[in-house]
Amino acid sequence: MTPIKAGFAVVRGNWNALRSRSCPRCGRGRLYEFSEVVEGTTYFAQGCNMCDFYEFTDSEAVSETLSVRRRQTLSALNEQGVREKLLRRYKWWSRIYLFASLLCVLLSLALLFNGNRYFGSAALLGMFVLVRAFLASYRFWQIREDRLFAPGAFKEWFKKGAWIV
Ligand SMILES: [Zn+2]
Structure with a gap:
């Protein structure tokens, strides 16, 4: 993705x-x-x-x-309050997705130990949600660091490891 x-x-x-x-x-x-x-x-x-x-x-x-x-x-x-509002929103979503992905991991482990064949689906869902969490973090980082529209911003963010905000 x-x-x-x-x-x-x-x-x-x-x-x-x-x-x-x-x-x-x-x-x-x-x-x-x-x-x-x-x-x-x-x-x-x-x-x-x-x-x-x-x-x-x-x-x-x-x-x-x-x-x-x-x-x-x-x-x-740069309009009054817009940046702050976006930052708050992305931080919020990042944390929600992160928490949800953690729940998916726990669910998948529980299913695995119970021999339920759906554990793989739960793990996949967890990964998908985790990606969403990281992308929200990426947007947060982009806005905070003024890196919107900047070539190579994704790589820079990835290297910096600012995955959790
Ligand atoms: Zn809509």
């Missing part, structure tokens, strides 16, 4: 409110565009500000350049 696929950062800002459409999954949120550079490739996507829905958008269809997008996103981030 790539960092792009699993995690996303949605930064609210007035600049894109006019262009945003409502979320097809939860129906309450709005979709906001964001982009990120991973290993030198720019990915464009739209993410919901209420749930974890996101979808990729064709870079051809995106008229704005990355630099404009970046500037606007960062200025939205």
Whole structure:
């Protein structure tokens, strides 16, 4: 699973409110565009500000350049309280996922010792949830360290070992 696929950062800002459409999954949120550079490739996507829905958008269809997008996103981030709110949210999700993955591990062990054949499924689920926990930590780290849109940020985060926030 790539960092792009699993995690996303949605930064609210007035600049894109006019262009945003409502979320097809939860129906309450709005979709906001964001982009990120991973290993030198720019990915464009739209993410919901209420749930974890996101979808990729064709870079051809995106008229704005990355630099404009970046500037606007960062200025939205610097609005009063936005950064703090996002940091709190990612920290919260990171801990919830971490705790949930721990529960899955315990469950899988319990199933294993009872000879239940579903222990593998529980272990897989635990791994999936753990990835989500790390991705929330990654977003937290990116926002705190101003590393959104930074090439190689994922590698740097990985090496730093800031996996738990
Ligand atoms: Zn949604």
